[in-house]
Amino acid sequence: MGYSDVDKLAVNTIRVLAADATFKSNSGHPGAPMGMAPVAHVLYNKIMNYNPKNSSWLNRDRFVLSNGHACMLQYTLLHLAGYKISMDDIKAFRTIDSITPGHPEAHDTDGIEVTTGPLGQGFSNAVGLAIAQHHAAGEFNKPGFALINNYTYTFLGDGCMMEGIASEAASLAGHLQLGNLIAIYDDNHISIDGDTNCAFTEDVVMRFKSYGWHVEIVEDGDHDLEGIEAAIKKCQAVKDKPSMIKLRTIIGFGSKQQGTHGVHGSPLKADDIKQLKVKFGMDPEKSFVVPQEVYDLYAQHGAEGAAMEKEWEQLLSKYAESYQSEAADLKRRLSGQLPEGWEKSLPVYSPADPAVASRKLSEIVLQKIHDVIPELVGGSADLTGSNLTRWKEAVDFQPPATGLGDWSGRYIRYGVREHAMGAIMNGLAAYGTVIPYGGTFLNFVSYAAGAVRLSALSHVRVIWVATHDSIGLGEDGPTHQPIETLAHFRALPNCMVWRPADGNETSAAYYVALTSKETPSILALSRQNLPHLENSTIANAMKGGYVVHDVEKADITLVSTGSEVGICVDAVKYLKDNHNLAARVVSIPCFEVFDAQSKEYRLSVLPDGAPSLSVEVMSTMGWERYTHEQFGLNRFGASGPYKDVYKKFEFTPEGISKRAVATVDFWKDVPNIRSPLNRAFQQVS
């Protein structure tokens, strides 16, 4: 230990930069950065191992700012540490197309591990990063080769503490005994509504102990750099529990308004910044100043980190001599590329094969590919037997001491914690050594909407195995039957929603989900059995939409997904026999992927000249983009055996035919019917 005046100067420099940047942007949160500057300095300058010149070094310590609104703190530290954030970037805080947006975005900014801001997410991402570290250590470390042993640090405030997602993640982290996870709670007694005593009076220390965490308390987080470091080191020494440090700080430390919510979300006034600089012995007339000795202090730590990485690379080289295949596997995983030829393991079906529920088809895929894609790490939010997410030989990811599994286990028992599962998967994906998937009922992916949104925004490969995808789940009834869910996630940018109709479409969904390195996927899968369709091939379904049944001079095209495609095929015959109408059938298992095809291809699937009718047992919202008319369910479902439910709402060959006849009739006088794919202009993208 031993902290010098330069350390104090560094701390105050960080505080003042946060005040300067939020003042310049006239927006942002100075309070938390000013309060947390001491711990941030200790962490980035004394504790964390990282090489600022290579932010993708595998064994770097991870840092997550769960209170993402305090991002000026993180941008400042990354700047000081030598990452690719210049002083001009700091000055461009919260302006268009800068790399210093209002909340940290992993995809755009060097040194940001995960995208945070929505409260509770970052803390849960950190749990995911820590799981990934334990898992990778379990898989790759060997005697004499502690290849992967980094810590994960996360800052969180009262807001994160109050969010349910953080409770879920904390409970699971305690269960999993994640010894390399250290959370630092900024206990500043202030949230936006004022003193936390108005809404948040629980005993946080007792709560975390109840989850099985180790807890340290630092009383003076504003000055006690030694105490902060000592607490972190104590936490590092606790190997069988995650740790939480309750750090008492004063929000907006140094401001005339320190300790009030006046410094939480609004910039300081000009005169307040001046007195702050005077108080800290700085020139009140200058802004955005970093003393050279502060830069030097960080350059030294950065150099140590670079040396450490070099040493690690040497360790890895030696490791590769003894463990050639493991080393090659690790290297490949970090590239994001799947093993060559893995796709040959995907099951292929023909119409002669017996009908199977797509949740079961998904299980078959997982059973076939888990061996060839060792980075696949699954789980379920306590619905394993319903989601069918676990391959037969799977070992659970559990602390070995429990006797229930191992660190190298590839199946995570998430418990009934959908939101945390989503955020933990984001953390798992961000770590770099695993591809996570997780199961729940489609309806309850909505519980995790906040995390799914961040998967999409931060470009991570995460797969939701979302079974029981419609009224077809039957007896559980309206509380469990999705209506709005597909529309919701289809409207989310950079999110693939798949609703496969049969075996080959399910294989295609997995193929695209697994090979899309920057896009999360939701696979909506049926509880009920589905027949295998003619023309359904992996190659066809990979295009997101294709013709299942074609006919010359079609009177109508039926366009559908999942369990309704087969019923549409049956409706073709009904329409011919009873109405002498010729119908085509199109399956669009994934809008997002279909939209990415050439216009020529898309128009071959949904051509001009005849009207089209979509058929899907949920909200029709969004289908107007592809079809002229829509048959769906814009109301809640019903509880009963699924065939009765389908019949009640007329999703039968007869019911579909009735709407098809009405569609043909309605469009018969329109000359030159234009496919809805023809648009006046391109969307902004």
Added chain:
Amino acid sequence: MGYSDVDKLAVNTIRVLAADATFKSNSGHPGAPMGMAPVAHVLYNKIMNYNPKNSSWLNRDRFVLSNGHACMLQYTLLHLAGYKISMDDIKAFRTIDSITPGHPEAHDTDGIEVTTGPLGQGFSNAVGLAIAQHHAAGEFNKPGFALINNYTYTFLGDGCMMEGIASEAASLAGHLQLGNLIAIYDDNHISIDGDTNCAFTEDVVMRFKSYGWHVEIVEDGDHDLEGIEAAIKKCQAVKDKPSMIKLRTIIGFGSKQQGTHGVHGSPLKADDIKQLKVKFGMDPEKSFVVPQEVYDLYAQHGAEGAAMEKEWEQLLSKYAESYQSEAADLKRRLSGQLPEGWEKSLPVYSPADPAVASRKLSEIVLQKIHDVIPELVGGSADLTGSNLTRWKEAVDFQPPATGLGDWSGRYIRYGVREHAMGAIMNGLAAYGTVIPYGGTFLNFVSYAAGAVRLSALSHVRVIWVATHDSIGLGEDGPTHQPIETLAHFRALPNCMVWRPADGNETSAAYYVALTSKETPSILALSRQNLPHLENSTIANAMKGGYVVHDVEKADITLVSTGSEVGICVDAVKYLKDNHNLAARVVSIPCFEVFDAQSKEYRLSVLPDGAPSLSVEVMSTMGWERYTHEQFGLNRFGASGPYKDVYKKFEFTPEGISKRAVATVDFWKDVPNIRSPLNRAFQQVS
């Protein structure tokens, strides 16, 4: 106390009925009903005050089955207790159009207080019911008139315990010292994935103590009826804390598979049911049997409840003599009708008034109407100063001992707990004496998607004040800027999504939200200032859509909502000056309400003959239903001052005009352009 053989018989009757009904429906969850039969019997037969012949008696004790999958337990108890659930209804469990669906639905079944099943919701509803009780007591009770003093009981299992929403609600309930709330935790060590030791090993007792709860433990929940009753009575005596009873039970008690997850979600086998009946001394050949002495036991308790209600009615009559206006107010509230003439308090604007942000317009509404609608109870998830949800004179709802407010306070500090806020509002609305509204950023209503869905399904009047509704929030950036959110909630049945464009539209949104007794509303409100529009009147906006700017022989109709309507009005001039095109402007502040208007009216707003272009700064999904072309944002936003963000994405008069010109051009060769409102057939509803 003193439990007889008839009590034991009643308990076993409940167990066997659950087995019979799930067997007949070949679906459902027998395990939890069989395990919780003893506590359910104690509660419904010895503890709870209710009159089965009047399930809307205000001062009845409330019961919420948070583990809603165990609903055969609740249906059985309601049947025994004498509510309107017949044995035929029990036999119709989980069949189409029965009143005994797969999870309990408040809207359809007598004696069900709230709709449960999605885990964690019911527990949080119970917190809402308990808040409403304390609040109503604070408002209406007078010396000598303990008019409102009911308890709220809730059952919850491991699943609810793991859900984050329950943590949020429990923390708030502890803070609020809700002494009349008693939660009974079915500690059966089994969830769907098996023994809870695989994912859920926290110390639940310590956790609840950390929230400030009183905790009791009952070790033998399978037999110890006296112990259960004693624990409940101890909890009743604790007046300044909510209570949790950890009740150790064996899931599926009596089954050959008792204590395993085999009895959780699957019916018992025929031979297992037979041995169960033999074990309990019942005829193994008979099903759906209730011994007369069990009916009699419940009839006696029901009669006591009826007498109790009668006594209460007399108390109310006396109360009305001394407190005439309070009694009249209470009676009116329970009818669901607002005070006559309240709407005269709604602010009215003209285009000459200065531009104001719609979040501020919302604050003005609340300021004007809080006096005339005393049942309005607001709050925010720790964004009061941003959501502008608190009228100036508001008193906080807080335990008086805190010195921060009062039980009669009408403003709830929810903390950063959006999901619990949503579910608590459902409970508040279900109680009957308040109309709840709650604020957060629109983007974070998604955190509460599970609760909003249940608001819609259970037909409750709940209002979300959802500010910062678009990229117009500016600097906070993509993590906070909604893109998919409106599409999501517009696709949800029975949910009104309002995005008012100005003052009169904001007043109209409140008018419709407050007078729609069976529909929740989300008011999407701007951070930035908006001008008041010509033709915007409360009467027009109440129709959900109307013509803001009309013109003879229009070349195009611009259709928009919220902050973009004013920009469309500016685009009209731009189009005329630069392209000699005549444009109409239509505002559709609420799809759901517009859809309910006559077709004639809707076609007058969106007529045949000219193309239309929607303009909204978020996902275009759903707009194809109303317009021929769509200008929106199907990607994530950007961080910067809002005018820069609008400019980047071309939501300016010029940018809109560019798309309008393309639209006119694209549609110019189409004869007889049909309004998208014309459809081939009606949707199922």
